Amino acid sequence: xxxxxxxxxxxxxxxxxxxxxxxxxxxxxxxxxxxxxxxxxxxxxxxxxxxxxxxxxxxxxxxxxxxxxxxxxxxxxxxxxxxxxxxxxxxxxxxxxxxxxxxxxxxxxxxxxxxxxxxxxxxxxxxxxxxxxxxxxxxxxxxxxxxxxxxxxxxxxxxxxxxxxxxxxxxxxxxxxxxxxxxxxxxxxxxxxxxxxxxxxxxxxxxxxxxxxxxxxxxxxxxxxxxxxxxxxxxxxxxxxxxxxxxxxxxxxxxxxxx
Amino acid sequence: xxxxxxxxxxxxxxxxxxxxxxxxxxxxxxxxxxxxxxxxxxxxxxxxxxxxxxxxxxxxxxxxxxxxxxxxxxxxxxxxxxxxxxxxxxxxxxxxxxxxxxxxxxxxxxxxxxxxxxxxxxxxxxxxxxxxxxxxxxxxxxxxxxxxxxxxxxxxxxxxxxxxxxxxxxxxxxxxxxxxxxxxxxxxxxxxxxxxxxxxxxxxxxxxxxxxxxxxxxxxxxxxxxxxxxxxxxxxxxxxxxxxxxxxxxxxxxxxxxxxxxxxxxxxxxxxxxxxxxxxxxxxxxxxxxxxxxxxxxxxxxxxx
Numbered sequence: 001x002x003x004x005x006x007x008x009x010x011x012x013x014x015x016x017x018x019x020x021x022x023x024x025x026x027x028x029x030x031x032x033x034x035x036x037x038x039x040x041x042x043x044x045x046x047x048x049x050x051x052x053x054x055x056x057x058x059x060x061x062x063x064x065x066x067x068x069x070x071x072x073x074x075x076x077x078x079x080x081x082x083x084x085x086x087x088x089x090x091x092x093x094x095x096x097x098x099x100x101x102x103x104x105x106x107x108x109x110x111x112x113x114x115x116x117x118x119x120x121x122x123x124x125x126x127x128x129x130x131x132x133x134x135x136x137x138x139x140x141x142x143x144x145x146x147x148x149x150x151x152x153x154x155x156x157x158x159x160x161x162x163x164x165x166x167x168x169x170x171x172x173x174x175x176x177x178x179x180x181x182x183x184x185x186x187x188x189x190x191x192x193x194x195x196x197x198x199x200x201x202x203x204x205x206x207x208x209x210x211x212x213x214x215x216x217x218x219x220x221x222x223x224x225x226x227x228x229x230x231x232x233x234x235x236x237x238x239x240x241x242x243x244x245x246x247x248x249x250x251x252x253x254x255x256x257x258x259x
Numbered sequence: 260x261x262x263x264x265x266x267x268x269x270x271x272x273x274x275x276x277x278x279x280x281x282x283x284x285x286x287x288x289x290x291x292x293x294x295x296x297x298x299x300x301x302x303x304x305x306x307x308x309x310x311x312x313x314x315x316x317x318x319x320x321x322x323x324x325x326x327x328x329x330x331x332x333x334x335x336x337x338x339x340x341x342x343x344x345x346x347x348x349x350x351x352x353x354x355x356x357x358x359x360x361x362x363x364x365x366x367x368x369x370x371x372x373x374x375x376x377x378x379x380x381x382x383x384x385x386x387x388x389x390x391x392x393x394x395x396x397x398x399x400x401x402x403x404x405x406x407x408x409x410x411x412x413x414x415x416x417x418x419x420x421x422x423x424x425x426x427x428x429x430x431x432x433x434x435x436x437x438x439x440x441x442x443x444x445x446x447x448x449x450x451x452x453x454x455x456x457x458x459x460x461x462x463x464x465x466x467x468x469x470x471x472x473x474x475x476x477x478x479x480x481x482x483x484x485x486x487x488x489x490x491x492x493x494x495x496x497x498x499x500x501x502x503x504x505x506x507x508x509x510x511x512x513x514x515x516x517x518x519x520x521x522x523x524x525x526x527x528x529x530x531x532x533x534x535x536x537x538x539x540x541x542x543x544x545x546x547x548x549x550x551x552x553x554x555x556x557x558x559x560x561x562x563x564x
Contacts (some may be wrong), residue, residue: 009291011533048531054324054478054506058529081321096531098292224319224326224529229284231304231330232319238330242312242333247288 011098011217016089025152027087029074038217041128042251045099046226061223108132113141114187118196188213207253215254221245261543267498267520268421268446272299279525280358285344287532293536301421309334315469320458325477329470358384388427388452400427403439426450434494441495449500451484461504473493477526478504492518508545518559
């Protein structure tokens with residue numbers, strides 16, 4: 001199992017620092033930083049606007065995209081009731097937040113590391129690149145459907161070697177999978193980290209196991225508590241036992257999870 | 260300083276706020292959000308004799324002012340609880356109540372026998388009301404004769420520890436179920452467990468939960484819970500623990516006004532993980548709002564027409 005983060009986690013009320021020009025389905029949400037500078041990329045937080053009242057009783061889990069001295073950034077796609085409301089926060093509004101939660105990615109120095117991001121799975125890698133001890137060892141391969149400028153790809157490709165492949169239709173899929181598998185083989189002596197939709201993670205996991213490549217995958221699940229209590233976000237581990245994605249993940253070694 | 264202490268069924272709690280089973284893990288998951296010693300009690304996740312993997316995913320769905328769950332009593336089994344969890348809990352300061360799930364009457368007895376032998380277990384809560392399991396659970400809880408039988412068996416093995424029977428609202432007459440528990444020797448009843456519900460996804464044309472149906476909880480069910488607690492308080496003489504949609508100290512006092520000895524806080528723990536601690540802190544202020552400095556004075560003081 002990957003190293004667990006044992007720092008004290010508290011509930012904080014922090015201000016929304018951004019503003020919106022217009023409604024969008026892809027938003028970068030910036031919140032006041034409650035002192036999370038030592039978070040581990042791949043960790044996540046639960047967010048719930050204070051004025052949601054009782055109508056939406058759950059927070060929403062998002063991976064932490066990046067942290068600087070003043071702010072936390074979350075990269076969010078609007079998919080439902082919670083994300084719609086988060087994309088319409090007003091400047092200065094209070095957001096209830098608890099984290100950093102979960103374990104995060106391994107980040108060994110001087111190890112050739114391939115970052116495989118599928119769509120919104122790019123989110124945690126922004127902070128990963130910024131915090132990595134030896135970013136020269138990193139390469140980002142980004143597979144996406146909507147246009148590249150919806151994503152924070154540009155800011156990331158300035159810092160590390162990067163390539164993006166767009167899926168215009170399902171005809172593009174075999175080529176994308178072939179590129180992912182070829183790239184993984186180039187990193188067979190290093191480390192592969194993947195975050196994205198489940199079919200994307202399955203592709204990465206299958207190839208990692210087949211070629212015996214060290215890989216970690218970050219999972220996404222609906223969560224109620226985020227702290228391991230409700231058992232609503234479980235997946236099966238390598239032995240077929242239910243484990244909480246929030247507390248035992250969200251990052252799992254490829255061999256330790258059934259997708 | 261307002262005295263928040265409550266005594267009922269042989270338990271002495273420093274306040275009437277207890278966290279409800281299934282929403283607070285084994286307590287330890289929440290220890291960084293507040294001091295567990297400040298809670299009146301903790302009802303741990305439902306325990307069975309052997310470990311259970313629970314139901315397939317998806318298991319939870321958010322609904323307006325509430326949620327559905329069909330976890331299916333996933334738990335590591337009673338032995339792992341006693342070995343790995345209980346020693347880490349502040350059981351000398353806060354009542355640790357073991358919620359028990361079994362499929363047969365003798366199994367309930369066996370579980371009670373194991374748990375009641377532990378100094379750190381303050382009381383037993385008998386789950387005859389889980390809607391998410393094919394055997395046991397609410398199959399027991401919908402039949403007063405079965406409730407009585409299970410209660411008698413658990414009571415026999417409880418070695419004098421208080422036995423609390425947790426009741427299902429998915430019945431025609433919850434008061435007669437409470438009466439059956441009392442007749443079986445229960446020291447208290449707790450209610451309500453979740454209401455059986457369902458959610459549908461029109462894009463996939465499937466039920467949202469893999470289990471098809473699940474238990475509804477949260478603020479949406481508070482009016483049903485208040486009605487049930489009201490009916491049961493008028494029927495039985497044993498203490499009643501109120502559960503259902505409590506998110507604030509004011510909500511807690513509503514149940515106490517009906518006659519509840521204490522309350523359990525469940526889904527509110529998901530609003531934010533420090534919510535139960537906040538309710539404890541807020542109780543004195545809410546009591547002032549209710550113009551009282553005594554829970555005993557408030558308890559059962561509902562003015563009926």
